[in-house]
Amino acid sequence: MTTQALLSASEAASALERLAATAKGELLLCLPRLSPTTALVTPDLRDGGLETWADLLALLSRRGLDLRILIADTDPLLSSDRHRAAWTHASGFADVLQGEAQLLCAAHGQRATGLRAHFLRRHLAPALTTLRAEDTTRLTPVQRTVLTTGPIPRPADIPQSFAVADGTRAVIGGPDLGTKVPNLLALAIEDADFCGALRGQFADTWTDARNSAAPSLAAHATPINCATRPQSRDDLRLLRTLSRPQKGVGPRPLADDVEGALTRLFAAARRRVLIRTAAFRHDGLAQALAGAATSDGPEVMLLLPPTTTGTWDDDHAAAQQAAILRQLQAAYGARLTILSDPTADGSATLCQIDDVTLLGSATLTRRACRWNTEAAVLARDPDLTEAIYAHVSNTFGGGDRLDVPAANPGRSRLPDDLF
Structure with missing residues (x-):
């Protein structure tokens, strides 16, 4: 078993390229x-005439590798830019894949229904008006359908970000994994138990994508043979969030490992807690962390984006987070440091509690911990934890303090789980 911290975009890019290029029988990409069009950075690959990820995956598909690519789609109105990017990326890969390679571009299957869905549609009305004014040739097939049907709210996403080769090796991080954004964090793991469990998470996500009638942009999408599913161990554990569609606003949760694990870890924290995440709006997790603020409790550092954007109601989401930060300030006083980190948005969520590291896609929100499709790794490894802590402290420790706004009702008629 080996677990390596990837502390930059270049390190993560090299690890992903090596993982893909050395896969023997199967490569799963989410x-x-x-x-x-992302340029390759590995000299051996570039010397071999490969310049981009399209070139690399085209070569692997010609070799007959069992290659599956799942590109997560998003709400075509609420997240229009990311939705169009997903379709552009899917089309670009589909143009070069050969043989039996399979690719799906799919959103989470939940479609909000009921009275609360009516309020969601009202929140999407301005975006629909903007979409109607655009040149229809720039719209995706999904967006053109929305012009006819009207908004169909999609309250859950698939932010999980990982690659698995041969069920034994993986790279896992946040939604920015595979990009060149600064201050990217990820982990490279060689462990049959963990990677086998992660392969099972991909198989479940693939099945859900096929059942959602998402279009296949390469060969016909077939099930993944997953007869046996290894269980990850306590010292290197896969934490996943998985849900299935049902009537109502939100989907039916099937796995919520991140919420349970962090609740227990926060409550038991004694020395230090470091959190870097795009959002901290989960009241239950905040209560668990505040409860650890005893006389011999930990010091806490939070790294958060300076503003709240991209939610169903940014004002309400910002008010939720501000209330949680005030709760933690009251509990910890001078032992709490809150720093502004503009690069945290879209990055992997990092939680370090004493000698334990949790890193993955799920932000600290109810939506991420209960509704989305997410994956994270929990490593009980003091050396790994210390190395990542030193890097993050040196990189962000001198940043600007994040001001916590005064109390503001920030009321919304939408359910808190959306945020």
């Missing part, structure tokens, strides 16, 4: 923002 990288929401990987573009076919």
